[in-house]
Amino acid sequence: MKYENESKEIVSLVGGKENIESVVHCATRLRFSLKDSAQANGEALKKLPYVLTAVESGGQYQIVIGSAVAEYYDAILAVTGKDKQASHESRDSAKSKKFSMDAVFEIISSAFSPLIPAMAGSGMLKAVLTVLVEAKLLSDASDTYAVLSAASNAIFYFLPVFLGITLTNKIGGNMYVGGTIGAALMEPTFTALIGKADTTFLGMGLTAVNYSTTIFPIFIAIFIYSWLDKLLKRIIYKEIQLFAVPLFSLMVMVPFTALFFGPFGTVLGNGLSHGVMWLISQSKLLSGIVIGGGMPFMVMLGLHWGFSPITLENLRVSGGDPIEGMAVASVFAQIGVAIGFWLRSRKHSKMRALTGPIILTGLLAGVTEPIVYGLILRYKRLMVIVALAGAIGGAICGVTGVTMNAYVFHNVFSIPVYTPKLGYFAGVLAAMIAGAVLAWCFGVKKGEESELLPEAAAAAPQTPLAVVAAPAAETTPISDILSPLRGEVIPLSEIPDDVFSSGVVGQGVGIIPLENAVYAPFDGVVSSMFPSRHAIGVTSNKGDEVLIHVGINTVHLNGRCFTPCVNVGDNILAGQVLMTFDMDAIKREGLSLITPVIYVDDRGTGGDVHIEQDGRVSEKDTLFKIIRHC
Helix, strand or coil: CCCHHHHHHHHHHCCCHHHEEEEEECCCEEEEEECCHHHCCHHHHHHCCCCCEEEEECCEEEEECCCCHHHHHHHHHHHHCCCHHHHHHHHHHHHHHCCCHHHHHHHHHHHHHHHHHHHHHHHHHHHHHHHHHHCCCCCCCCHHHHHHHHHHHHHHHCHHHHHHHHHHHHHCCCHHHHHHHHHHCCCHHHHCCCCCCCCEECCEECCCCCCCCCCHHHHHHHHHHHHHHHHHHHHCCHHHHHHHHHHHHHHHHHHHHHHHHHHHHHHHHHHHHHHHHHHHHHCHHHHHHHHHHHHHHHHHHCHHHHHHHHHHHHHHHCCCEHHHHHHHHHHHHHHHHHHHHHHHCCCCEHHHHHHHHHHHHHHHHCCCHHHHHHHHCCCCHHHHHHHHHHHHHHHHHHHCCCEECCCCCCCHHHHHHEECHHHHHHHHHHHHHHHHHHHHHHCCCCCCCHHHCECCHHHCCCHHHHHHHCHHHHHCCEEEEECCCCEEEEEHHHCCCHHHHCCCCCEEEEEEECCCEEECCCCEEEEEECCCCCEEEEEECCCCEEEEECCCCHHHHCCCCEEECCCCCCEECCCCEEEEECHHHHHHCCCCCCEEEEEECCCCCCCEEEECCCEEECCCCEEEEEECCC
């Protein structure tokens, strides 16, 4: 049996078949539900040559394999004696019973991820306005400033509206009704009640407060609304659900939020914010060490999103956030590690080709996931180094009281929003320099230098290997990959899944679908179709393999919402419909529709992905080109 030995090794390292409650797979990874995740040996799993990485997230132990995951899955079922149906039922049963902090962080992440571009852009605009005012190039009393200030404040002021939409999209219900619940708390008729004495609703005392920029009230309201929506759909005739369900939802949720959930959420948010600030005030040095040194590991686990509500609450209550004022050091520590490896590597080496782009991405955009997954997790010594460098910078930022005064990504353009400037510069420069020096000196142990050296010129004449692999692909150095969806293109880094966004599976883009069909991106063949039907692999006549993964975590739907129009082995033509999917049903399940479109270079041809499109695309547009190294 293919992959039998590898599967036995994986089963052993997750604690044996007795520790496995269920196992399913998506397009790239095996997803284990374990009785005791502490029995899994993550370090040993990551060292396996056929494993890209292993992460514990969302209550599952996920082992990233790549495009061969289906074959590994079948082998693991054979090794453990489980069948597919029992595995799915066990997983679904566990899902319905388990409530964990992983699930909470996943919901927070899914709620904030779609808003990050708008929040980051707005924060950067705040930084630009700060620079213009301080340089006396713009008056903060001018009409021009007022217009630009409105643009920078809007996403934060109306945060309950946007979170109402994204939260409902994640946990269930109509996302525009969710947005309306948030909007009702900010509607002028309601805000006119703020400060008014003896306000009542049906005889009950009501205290109207300002809910702009708040987070916790809308979180609580939407959780309750998602349950109410399901209840109403069970008891109201389908013929009138279109208006009746939203009608009763709004009639119940808006008053209840104003009377109970809103005030409770406000008190909860203020309490958490004050509690964190109190802890920091007890020891700024220790807080800086823990936050600056620990943040990279929180990013690996997706736990960093848990700080976003507290950060935004601190910005609302205090005007500045010390958590991100310390966490900024960890970002520059990671950039420093990449700089150290760039300096250590030689020209024309794989490492210099890797580190150059990810250094720029970190400095200019503040996105460090490529550094974490592409570099730090590959060279295990760097985990200690980045923690030490981040702790040094975080301690300096903590002791000097650095705060972030607007929600921004930590990059070179966001400098104006940090105070005091001296503490900020001392902290981030110390973290970056320490990271670079330590990585240069100690980051690579003996036997790991191959990727830091120039690729041997002698490797090129080995023509037998090139000819055997895929002759058609080698004779055509450029391939056009058409868009498999009609929708909006987003960068790979914005896909709300660390395995895809880090590029560990392959390079490509994400697409937010506007229609419910998947089209063939070229002439070729259907090379894989996953049992859950949420993802399809296609290979072109030139040998290019592309993975189209409809939605994030849609493997949980077990095939519901997806209708394949082709089978594995079928020949396909560019523009042909490969599958259709029910967009509304996927949204109702609280899952993201963002679809990764990934070039899978399993044959190692070394093709570069050149993105050709941004914004809206159709199936007739070239999404990206594959340019091979000749």
